[in-house]
Amino acid sequence: MTTFSELRPVESRxxxxxxxxxxxxxxxxxxxxxxxxxxxxxxxxxxAADWARLTEPQRMGIATITVRxxxxxxxxxxxxxxxxxxxxxxxxxxxxxxxxxxxxxxARHSEFFxxxxxxxxxxxxxxxxxxxxxxxxxxxDPLGRFAxxxxxxxxxxxxxxxxxxxxxxxxxxxxxRAFVQFATLYCVWVEGxxxxxxxxxxxxxxxxxxxxxxxxQGFRNILGDEGRHITFxxxxxxxxxxxxxxYEALAHGVIDEYRGNAIGMLxxxxxxPGLDLQKYQRQKVRHYLNRCREMGVTADQSLVExxxxxxxxxxxxxxxx
Amino acid sequence: MGRRxxxxxxxxxxTISAASDEELVAAVNEHVREAHxxxxxxxxxxxxxxxxxDPPQPRDAMMGDR
Numbered sequence: 001m002t003t004f005s006e007l008r009p010v011e012s013r014x015x016x017x018x019x020x021x022x023x024x025x026x027x028x029x030x031x032x033x034x035x036x037x038x039x040x041x042x043x044x045x046x047x048a049a050d051w052a053r054l055t056e057p058q059r060m061g062i063a064t065i066t067v068r069x070x071x072x073x074x075x076x077x078x079x080x081x082x083x084x085x086x087x088x089x090x091x092x093x094x095x096x097x098x099x100x101x102x103x104x105x106x107a108r109h110s111e112f113f114x115x116x117x118x119x120x121x122x123x124x125x126x127x128x129x130x131x132x133x134x135x136x137x138x139x140x141d142p143l144g145r146f147a148x149x150x151x152x153x154x155x156x157x158x159x160x161x162x163x164x165x166x167x168x169x170x171x172x173x174x175x176x177r178a179f180v181q182f183a184t185l186y187c188v189w190v191e192g193x194x195x196x197x198x199x200x201x202x203x204x205x206x207x208x209x210x211x212x213x214x215x216x217q218g219f220r221n222i223l224g225d226e227g228r229h230i231t232f233x234x235x236x237x238x239x240x241x242x243x244x245x246x247y248e249a250l251a252h253g254v255i256d257e258y259r260g261n262a263i264g265m266l267x268x269x270x271x272x273p274g275l276d277l278q279k280y281q282r283q284k285v286r287h288y289l290n291r292c293r294e295m296g297v298t299a300d301q302s303l304v305e306x307x308x309x310x311x312x313x314x315x316x317x318x319x320x321x
Numbered sequence: 322m323g324r325r326x327x328x329x330x331x332x333x334x335x336t337i338s339a340a341s342d343e344e345l346v347a348a349v350n351e352h353v354r355e356a357h358x359x360x361x362x363x364x365x366x367x368x369x370x371x372x373x374x375d376p377p378q379p380r381d382a383m384m385g386d387r
Contacts, residue, residue, distance in 0.1 A: 024368075028364070200359060200360075223362060224362070224363070226362070227362035227363055227364030227365055228364050230362075230364070230365065231364045231365060231367075231368040234368065235368065279358065279359075282330070282331055283330070283357070283359055285329075285330075285331045286328075286329050286330045286331065286357075286359075289329035290329055290365055290369055293329065293369055294365075294368045294369060304331075308331060
């Protein structure tokens with residue numbers, strides 16, 4: 001009769017060793033466990049008082065960003081499962097440990113925005129929040145060369161399904177390829193480049209207006225968490241690309257698929273009155289080059305030129321087609 | 322060993338050096354705030370930092386002079 005120890009040698013049941021605990025990804029896990037914050041413990045009263053004195057354009061500018069964040073955080077909380085399953089399938093226990101904190105943090109971000117919307121602008125229902133959500137199709141390149149896609153609501157579920165199928169296949173190379181694509185879209189492009197201006201817009205604006213301190217604090221807390229998410233994704237990609245340099249093309253391919261989203265500021269990022277949009281556009285280049293440096297890949301110079309090209313930009317409010 | 326980080330803001334390229342990771346994060350953010358009205362995340366600074374090369378030893382310098 002086969003013993004349990006023969007089925008599963010005892011030595012194979014231990015995964016955490018000093019080498020893993022000395023690594024960059026375990027360090028992020030450890031830091032995440034020290035940096036826990038609680039959205040319920042924040043004080044929303046001053047924000048509610050500030051909201052009452054803001055003008056309608058100011059309210060609209062902020063709320064078009066915050067409703068995107070609330071839904072976006074919920075979407076990514078819901079779409080992280082395949083990444084966890086893939087880390088497990090690749091036998092990378094430190095990745096599993098870190099992704100457990102990653103999911104918890106995305107859930108906490110979702111909770112923060114839901115609470116803030118309930119207690120400050122008193123947006124409670126999906127319909128009320130949808131009223132502040134300009135359609136992506138209203139972001140248009142007047143020259144017709146680029147289109148802005150929906151990487152969070154269309155791309156992540158699609159690449160997540162591919163990653164789940166890869167895990168089911170049990171083929172290590174297939175899983176690694178799909179992991180690079182998923183992590184590039186989520187951690188590198190969405191979190192690490194496209195969303196970055198939104199944080200700066202909210203922090204800059206609330207400082208300029210001397211208003212909404214809890215929203216600003218929430219964004220700062222979230223940014224601290226996002227720094228770990230972004231650099232987990234780039235570190236995981238760096239490890240996999242170093243193992244198989246052919247994966248680099250997959251990372252560039254995913255970014256290229258949503259290249260259009262970077263060439264101008266998107267509809268929900270343009271609503272706050274008085275912003276220097278070119279500043280945020282320039283910073284996308286820094287974020288993109290940082291991500292490439294972290295992954296150990298060569299940046300696409302044509303993308304850098306397109307992000308910086310002042311003649312390439314979107315207009316908003318025009319029906320597509 | 323010291324740590325260093327290069328700013329990749331378009332047209333910048335400044336290299337910041339510091340004695341420790343903690344000091345590097347502070348110095349990088351001072352630069353990014355003053356030069357680019359922005360900030361850099363702690364984890365991003367750490368992920369892009371590298372060790373300073375060892376300064377040349379006196380003997381190496383003498384050999385380099387030959």
